[in-house]
Amino acid sequence: MSDKTQVSDGKRAATDPLAGQAADARYKGFNASADPWKVIGTLQYGEDRTLASTVERVVLDADASQYPGFEKKLLALATDPACTEAGYGFICRILSLIASPASVAALKDRLTDDNEVKAYLTRMVIEQVPGDEALAALREAAGRVKGREAEGLIGAVKARESSRQGAKTF
Amino acid sequence: MMKQAGAVAAVGFPSIIPAKVLGQQAPSKMLTLACVGVGGMGLSHISQLKAHRDRVRIVAVADVDIYHQRRAVRQIDEMNGDRSCRMYTDFREVTRAPDIDLIAIATPDNWHALTAIDAIRHGKDVFVEKPLTLTVREGQALVSELRKHKRIGQTGTMQRSSEAFHHAAELIRNGRLGKIRRIEVLIPANNRHVGATWKPEAVPEGLDYDFWLGPAPYAPYTSQRTHYQFRYILDYAGGQTTNWGAHYLDIAQWALGMDESGPVEAEGHGVFPSSGLFTAPTRVDVRYTYANGVTMRMRTRTDGVYDGNIIFYGDQGTLDVSRSKLKSDPEGILKEKIGAGETRLYKSRNHFGNWIDCVKSRELPVSDLAIGHKTTNLCNIGNIAMQLQRRLVWDPVREMFAGDDMANRMLTRPMRGPWSLA
Numbered sequence: 001m002s003d004k005t006q007v008s009d010g011k012r013a014a015t016d017p018l019a020g021q022a023a024d025a026r027y028k029g030f031n032a033s034a035d036p037w038k039v040i041g042t043l044q045y046g047e048d049r050t051l052a053s054t055v056e057r058v059v060l061d062a063d064a065s066q067y068p069g070f071e072k073k074l075l076a077l078a079t080d081p082a083c084t085e086a087g088y089g090f091i092c093r094i095l096s097l098i099a100s101p102a103s104v105a106a107l108k109d110r111l112t113d114d115n116e117v118k119a120y121l122t123r124m125v126i127e128q129v130p131g132d133e134a135l136a137a138l139r140e141a142a143g144r145v146k147g148r149e150a151e152g153l154i155g156a157v158k159a160r161e162s163s164r165q166g167a168k169t170f
Numbered sequence: 171m172m173k174q175a176g177a178v179a180a181v182g183f184p185s186i187i188p189a190k191v192l193g194q195q196a197p198s199k200m201l202t203l204a205c206v207g208v209g210g211m212g213l214s215h216i217s218q219l220k221a222h223r224d225r226v227r228i229v230a231v232a233d234v235d236i237y238h239q240r241r242a243v244r245q246i247d248e249m250n251g252d253r254s255c256r257m258y259t260d261f262r263e264v265t266r267a268p269d270i271d272l273i274a275i276a277t278p279d280n281w282h283a284l285t286a287i288d289a290i291r292h293g294k295d296v297f298v299e300k301p302l303t304l305t306v307r308e309g310q311a312l313v314s315e316l317r318k319h320k321r322i323g324q325t326g327t328m329q330r331s332s333e334a335f336h337h338a339a340e341l342i343r344n345g346r347l348g349k350i351r352r353i354e355v356l357i358p359a360n361n362r363h364v365g366a367t368w369k370p371e372a373v374p375e376g377l378d379y380d381f382w383l384g385p386a387p388y389a390p391y392t393s394q395r396t397h398y399q400f401r402y403i404l405d406y407a408g409g410q411t412t413n414w415g416a417h418y419l420d421i422a423q424w425a426l427g428m429d430e431s432g433p434v435e436a437e438g439h440g441v442f443p444s445s446g447l448f449t450a451p452t453r454v455d456v457r458y459t460y461a462n463g464v465t466m467r468m469r470t471r472t473d474g475v476y477d478g479n480i481i482f483y484g485d486q487g488t489l490d491v492s493r494s495k496l497k498s499d500p501e502g503i504l505k506e507k508i509g510a511g512e513t514r515l516y517k518s519r520n521h522f523g524n525w526i527d528c529v530k531s532r533e534l535p536v537s538d539l540a541i542g543h544k545t546t547n548l549c550n551i552g553n554i555a556m557q558l559q560r561r562l563v564w565d566p567v568r569e570m571f572a573g574d575d576m577a578n579r580m581l582t583r584p585m586r587g588p589w590s591l592a
Binding site: 045046047048049050053054060061064089096097098116117120121123124127128147148149150151152153154155156158159162 | 366367368369370387388389390392442444445446447557558559575576579580583584585586587588589590591592
């Protein structure tokens with residue numbers, strides 16, 4: 001089943017009475033688009049984000065078994081040279097909810113991106129991934145980055161290490 | 171890093187000795203306070219503090235907008251009768267100042283935890299506007315630091331200092347409605363609206379926009395993003411779910427005796443904008459279930475009234491309370507007295523006054539930050555439930571969802587450098 005057909009039956013409208021016609025109309029646009037996923041990557045700040053929001057909705061509604069496929073698709077968009085800063089931000093927000101070590105491997109070099117906006121957005125994804133790969137990537141980047149993101153990375157590493165040691169947070 | 175010490179500071183600097191130098195019970199008994207965030211809510215703080223100027227002197231403000239700083243300082247100087255109030259852009263100038271005892275925080279929500287934690291770590295007692303924090307994890311860190319440093323922290327859920335809400339909660343706690351079955355909460359609809367698109371604009375002179383964004387992801391400036399309207403953008407706040415929910419869900423928690431706990435399930439069906447600048451739900455609809463079977467539904471009201479409302483349904487009556495009314499069915503319930511030996515709830519009749527009393531006595535205030543944290547959890551898990559549009563099982567002790575990794579990831583948000591809770 002393709003990702004597009006996941007919502008082509010207007011599932012949201014049927015199950016969410018508050019969303020109603022607005023959601024139905026949104027999915028019609030989504031289904032009419034040749035490649036709604038690709039739209040996210042070229043998003044500009046302030047532009048209509050209806051299709052991008054619909055992609056996000058698809059991910060939020062999906063079964064966890066679908067996450068690896070979505071992650072692969074989002075990583076391809078994120079690493080596409082045509083990806084805009086705003087698009088990268090939207091992708092990273094979605095990825096942060098489903099990312100696995102595969103995202104760490106694909107994105108870790110971007111933790112030290114000269115563009116501090118993108119470097120932070122990358123950390124937004126990697127910080128959410130459990131496991132040693134993410135901690136290693138954060139630690140390695142913290143040793144190399146200068147500027148405002150250095151402190152963000154150090155804070156992320158400290159939080160991870162504290163959590164790992166079983167420190168009581170509350 | 172002093173970015174901007176107020177020029178007015180040089181005009182006159184009275185020799186107020188902070189209470190901590192002499193002890194809270196020192197003869198002067200004058201506490202010194204700084205306001206961080208002096209937009210609309212910060213000005214309200216200043217007005218409310220006027221009634222306590224025999225015990226508290228506002229000596230400084232911090233705000234990322236110089237126009238806010240100047241407006242607030244004018245008001246404070248007039249109140250103090252001199253021109254000594256200092257003004258800063260960077261809140262750390264006041265949270266770390268040795269001559270300041272207290273910090274009152276009314277910044278956008280994404281700044282609450284960072285500012286309060288920095289103040290607490292530097293020995294200040296804090297008043298933090300509601301909703302207490304942007305995320306559950308921020309709330310945990312804030313309460314942990316409060317206790318570790320033995321500071322006094324009041325959440326701005328001021329309905330706990332209202333006679334009507336106090337009376338309602340005491341009646342319910344003492345069983346005057348019988349067993350509570352369900353609760354209905356209505357909150358106002360959004361009072362600001364924007365289009366489906368927006369254009370980046372030049373940052374106005376006097377606004378340190380990067381500091382305004384703080385720990386939130388970078389986004390270009392547009393005037394519709396910042397003052398007041400930030401509350402409808404999930405990067406900085408939680409919409410009316412947290413803005414009004416923080417007040418009315420707090421009363422439910424109080425009346426149910428759930429200040430140290432919370433519901434065990436949340437299910438939401440909110441409507442979120444699919445385009446445009448705003449991202450918080452435009453229509454809220456969340457249903458919470460407590461372990462004892464009590465259900466609570468919070469919805470956006472459709473009658474245009476800009477106030478909340480909470481109705482408790484028990485098996486012996488109902489009670490309806492808001493800022494403008496208190497009524498019961500049967501009517502006689504409201505006239506009942508709470509007798510000796512019955513449960514009496516913490517009584518405060520002035521929210522800032524209670525905080526100042528507690529700063530002096532070192533007792534817990536009526537809306538201690540730990541209580542504010544538990545209430546804010548309801549707001550935040552409500553937003554998460556609406557975003558995910560599925561039933562979520564919540565552990566109110568461990569403060570985690572059961573079996574939903576995506577929902578658990580939404581309990582925290584990585585902060586943009588250089589900001590962090592570490």
